[in-house]
Amino acid sequence: MSDTPSNSEKKEVIRVLLVDDIPETRENLRKLLAFESDIEVVGAAATGREGIEMARETQPDVILMDINMPDMDGIAATEIINKEIPVSAVVIMSVQEDAAYLRRAMQAGARDFLFKPISGDDLYATIRKAYDLHRATRERFQRAAQAAPEATAKKAERLGKIIVVYSPQGGAGCTTVATNIAFALMREDTRVLLVDADLQFGDVEVFLNLKAQTTIIDLLDTVDDLDEELVESILATHDSGLRVLLAPHHPADADKIKNREDMGKLVEKLAMMYDFVVVDTQTYIDDGLISLFDVADRIVLVANPTLPSIKNARLAFDVMDALEYPPEKVVFVLNRMQSERERGRISAEAIENNLKRKVEGQILLDEKTVISAVNRGVPVIASNRNRSPAKDFIELAAHLRSILSEREEEEELEEPEQVSRKSRGLRLFGG
Numbered sequence: 001m002s003d004t005p006s007n008s009e010k011k012e013v014i015r016v017l018l019v020d021d022i023p024e025t026r027e028n029l030r031k032l033l034a035f036e037s038d039i040e041v042v043g044a045a046a047t048g049r050e051g052i053e054m055a056r057e058t059q060p061d062v063i064l065m066d067i068n069m070p071d072m073d074g075i076a077a078t079e080i081i082n083k084e085i086p087v088s089a090v091v092i093m094s095v096q097e098d099a100a101y102l103r104r105a106m107q108a109g110a111r112d113f114l115f116k117p118i119s120g121d122d123l124y125a126t127i128r129k130a131y132d133l134h135r136a137t138r139e140r141f142q143r144a145a146q147a148a149p150e151a152t153a154k155k156a157e158r159l160g161k162i163i164v165v166y167s168p169q170g171g172a173g174c175t176t177v178a179t180n181i182a183f184a185l186m187r188e189d190t191r192v193l194l195v196d197a198d199l200q201f202g203d204v205e206v207f208l209n210l211k212a213q214t215t216i217i218d219l220l221d222t223v224d225d226l227d228e229e230l231v232e233s234i235l236a237t238h239d240s241g242l243r244v245l246l247a248p249h250h251p252a253d254a255d256k257i258k259n260r261e262d263m264g265k266l267v268e269k270l271a272m273m274y275d276f277v278v279v280d281t282q283t284y285i286d287d288g289l290i291s292l293f294d295v296a297d298r299i300v301l302v303a304n305p306t307l308p309s310i311k312n313a314r315l316a317f318d319v320m321d322a323l324e325y326p327p328e329k330v331v332f333v334l335n336r337m338q339s340e341r342e343r344g345r346i347s348a349e350a351i352e353n354n355l356k357r358k359v360e361g362q363i364l365l366d367e368k369t370v371i372s373a374v375n376r377g378v379p380v381i382a383s384n385r386n387r388s389p390a391k392d393f394i395e396l397a398a399h400l401r402s403i404l405s406e407r408e409e410e411e412e413l414e415e416p417e418q419v420s421r422k423s424r425g426l427r428l429f430g431g
């Protein structure tokens with residue numbers, strides 16, 4: 001052995017997890033590490049996602065993480081591990097040409113890096129150094145986990161992001177935006193669920209030409225003991241493969257829901273099973289809608305470039321401020337934008353200046369494309385992807401994906417306290 005553990009009589013064993021998509025690399029690392037009696041390989045994962053799962057199970061001291069992997073790259077995985085499995089120190093492995101990525105990897109929370117091809121001595125030294133540097137953090141979180149095992153487990157479960165789409169004005173295109181964002185987020189490696197939470201007048205069923213007996217009511221009733229099998233049996237599936245949780249079929253059914261505040265809880269649980277949960281909502285603000293706003297990672301606020309709609313958007317921003325959300329939680333999107341040739345057109349810049357809010361997405365008004373898509377039960381993005389409005393939806397989804405995969409320092413801020421939520425609700429409604 002080339003090194004002796006410094007500050008302890010009893011020998012510490014460093015538990016290491018390997019994450020690399022190339023089987024030979026995993027095997028080589030395993031062989032190299034087998035020589036070291038103070039290092040134990042507790043697992044080897046072939047994808048970023050698998051790496052996260054194994055890290056949850058094994059809580060390794062050090063994770064050797066490849067940068068380029070097909071499903072989820074090492075940087076994204078590092079970010080998640082850094083947040084969810086803080087006991088583990090991540091060491092990024094890459095080739096020299098990836099140097100530009102290294103900065104991002106370090107920002108994502110990696111402790112150190114190794115350039116491939118990796119020599120044994122480099123490997124041992126880097127692992128031991130990362131283990132030592134991470135000691136204080138590791139011990140702090142290990143103590144916290146012993147003190148409150150449940151809280152730690154809860155935090156570890158949610159992986160998916162929640163995007164709540166809201167418009168303060170009926171007919172502005174909330175459902176159109178929600179459905180198309182959901183479609184545009186779908187990828188082979190990304191599981192997306194669309195939830196129709198417009199309890200009285202949910203339109204998703206018609207927009208997507210779906211048929212199912214089961215609806216959100218079936219899950220709200222059992223929100224405290226949901227499992228994946230039950231959820232799957234309730235969802236409808238669009239021809240494209242998109243999974244959808246439908247709204248009640250009849251407005252009167254909405255009255256059967258006893259506790260609307262459970263909607264937030266339900267959506268959070270669904271986000272443990274899906275990478276993205278996109279929620280279409282009603283215009284009317286009630287406790288149910290606020291529970292959705294609270295759990296949202298982002299609220300997409302949809303308005304039209306018309307004076308009444310802009311006025312309503314201003315009111316909606318006031319509500320978001322009253323709910324004490326950080327400004328970046330709200331993503332402001334203009335739908336039904338007219339082309340520049342149109343006379344009397346209100347531009348996005350004019351609206352930005354008026355509201356002092358940044359417009360993060362613009363979708364072109366195009367009756368023919370949008371209505372024909374709805375009539376056929378297909379997404380707008382199935383039309384020419386290189387042209388607006390399909391292109392606009394795709395860009396908006398890409399923007400959301402990118403801001404949601406960035407490291408979120410403000411995460412803690414966004415997590416609402418249950419107690420204060422009630423009082424905020426009261427304040428909002430004139431209490």
Ligand SMILES: Nc1ncnc2c1ncn2[C@@H]1O[C@H](COP(=O)(O)OP(=O)(O)OP(=O)(O)O)[C@@H](O)[C@H]1O
Nearest residue numbers: 167170171172173174175176336364365366367370
């Ligand atoms: N960019 C667009 N171009 C043309 N038509 C659009 C566009 N966006 C939405 N529409 C049309 O406007 C109508 C209202 O859209 P949508 O149902 O999505 O709005 P909503 O805000 O969900 O309405 P509701 O208040 O009824 O829930 C629909 O007929 C839809 O096809």
Ligand SMILES: [Mg+2]
Nearest residue numbers: 174175198203
């Ligand atoms: Mg709608």
